Amino acid sequence: MKPTVVIGGGVVGLFTAYFLQQQGEEVIVVDKGDMEENCSTGNAGMIVPSHIVPLASPGMISKGVSWMFSSKSPFYIQPRLDRRLIDWCLQFYRHSNAKHVQQSIPYLKGISLYSKQLYLDFVAEHGNEAIKLQDRGLLMLYKTKEGEKDEAALANLARESGLNAEILSKEDIGKLEPNQEVDVRGGVYFPDDAHLSPRDLYRLLKTHLQEQGVMLKSNVTITGVEKNGRKIKAVITEGGKIDCDHLMVCAGSWSGEVAKMLGFRLPMMGGKGYSFELPNTPELKQASILTEARVSQSPYGGKVRFGGTMEISNHVDMVNIRRVQGIFESIKAYYPEFKAEFPAQDSIWKGMRPCSPDGLPYIGKAPGWENVAFGAGHSMMGVSLAPATGKLLADLKIGKLGELKMDAFAVDRYARK
Structure with a gap:
């Protein structure tokens, strides 16, 4: 054979x-x-049954247009004459509607919960010392009224779909992050999410x-x-x-x-993302997504990884330092006491995530x-x-x-x- x-x-x-x-x-x-x-190897390492809404969703079009005009924004499409890109964008636009979201939820929920269980089985067989799986949930942190509205709607959608979701006040969040001031309006906690060390x-x-x-x-x-x-x-x-x-x-x-x-x-386009690790001081304990900035934060004891951006680009090997600056500036916006120094360029990870148009x-x-x-x-x-x-x-x-x-x-x- x-x-x-x-x-x-x-x-x-x-x-x-x-x-x-x-x-x-x-x-x-x-x-x-x-x-x-x-x-x-360089991503946030998140295991997220909470992510039941596909990238192609109604809010992405309006937000994406405004983000296109900022060099530090979470989302960017490099303008170019490329038939594949034009086709991808048209398909993305056609799928960015409420009907597509509702149709996608049971599929994403099913495969995500199955994957989470397979991770737990994997740890049971191979031990957890190597991959450092932390089954402690995920916080979606927001600073604005608009962010609060969006995340509350997502929490309700998750509950309607049979997932656990808790809306937390700033004081509640402080109990999950006792070492840090967290400058937010509130957050949503998904207790069934987890994260691990991808590398x-x-x-x-x-x-x-x-x-x-x-x-x-x-x-x-x-x-x-x-x-x-x-x-x-x-x-x-x-x-x-x-x-x-x-x-x-x-x-x-x-x-x-x-x-x-x-x-x-x-149809497939590469969406470039960036991440970097910093000393975890004062120590962050809870994996979080800084929702307005679209930045992920994953703590691993003495280190914490920050990552983000979705850059639809042909420049596979180039680091767009302005987008990295956007990630870096979000740290102080959400965690004003965190001791962050801008990473050296050779320590910045970059990778092309494979994006389907729907x-x-x-x-x-x-x-x-x-x-x-x-x-x-x-x-x-x-x-x-x-x-x-x-x-x-x-x-x-x-x-x-x-x-x-x-x-x-x-x-x-x-x-x-």
């Missing part, structure tokens, strides 16, 4: 390999990068897979595929051919390019192919949804169908339009 090849060595690809290997299958993971630093999770997954005989191949450039009817026989790379029985595409923001090789359309991931079989599946387009929720995506793809490989609703994640939802 030939191996299953997983294209993409990020956390989604590694969890896919993890569950395939558990089924006793031979697996090869290939990645175009060095498998050291990627979107799986440590990534290292643990790589080590475990290698110990189990999974081959990890870095710096591999894929140039094509070898076909036999409706099946892929091999992946063609600059270094030679890799035979395969099945192909799992978990290539993040580059998954659209692989889809193009396979002859179908998969804000939902692509998970399932590839159109026109019997032995190809995709798991991509998770936007800012790659770490949160990685275990569920990997398990669903592994189950799909052996024809196992679960109870989770999946049709909203169909890989061919744009290919058939």
Whole structure:
């Protein structure tokens, strides 16, 4: 039997390999990068069943237009003549409505809760010392009346959907952050959310897979595929051919390019984000999102990671320092006593998050192919949804169908339009 090849060595690809290997299958993971630093290592590490509203939602259009005019704003689209970008933006606009949000909620809720449980199972098997999972919930902090209105509406929506959500006063928040003044109007607490160390999770997954005989191949450039009817026989790379029985595409923001090789359309844009770590002084205890600034804050004992921005851009390797300044300035706005020094440029992480135009991931079989599946387009929720995506793809490989609703994640939802 030939191996299953997983294209993409990020956390989604590694969890896919993890569950395939558990089924006793031979697996090869290939990645175009060095498998050291990627979107799986520098993000906030949040596990967020509370995030039931997709990126494409009514408020994003009005806010996005105003943000376009600020160099420090949380959202930016680099203007350029690019047919793929224009198409993506049109699709994003068409999906930014209340009907799409309501239709998406049960799907996002289902896969998020499933993923959270798989994380708890993972910790039960491998221990928590390495990945530092903190099952302490998430705070959504707001400073303005508008922010209060938006977050209260989200809390009510979450409750109506069967999730736990608590609206907190500034005094309530002070009890969760006893070491800090938190300069906010209030917040919403989602007790069922969690966070972990994404870099440590990534290292643990790589080590475990290698110990189990999974081959990890870095710096591999894929140039094509070898076909036999409706099946892929091999992946063609600059270094030679890799035979395969099945192909799992978990290539993040580059998954659209692989889809193009396979002859179908998969709208995807890279949304660049930035993060940096600072000494956690005075110590923050609670993972939070600073809602008006769209900045995440994840504490890990002596360190805390701040991250944010969504920059739809072609400049993969460039750090836009003005956007990093926007993240940095939000720290003092919410935590005036926090001792923050602007990070050195070489310590600023950057990564391209894979964004579908409707804000939902692509998970399932590839159109026109019997032995190809995709798991991509998770936007800012790659770490949160990685275990569920990997398990669903592994189950799909052996024809196992679960109870989770999946049709909203169909890989061919744009290919058939």
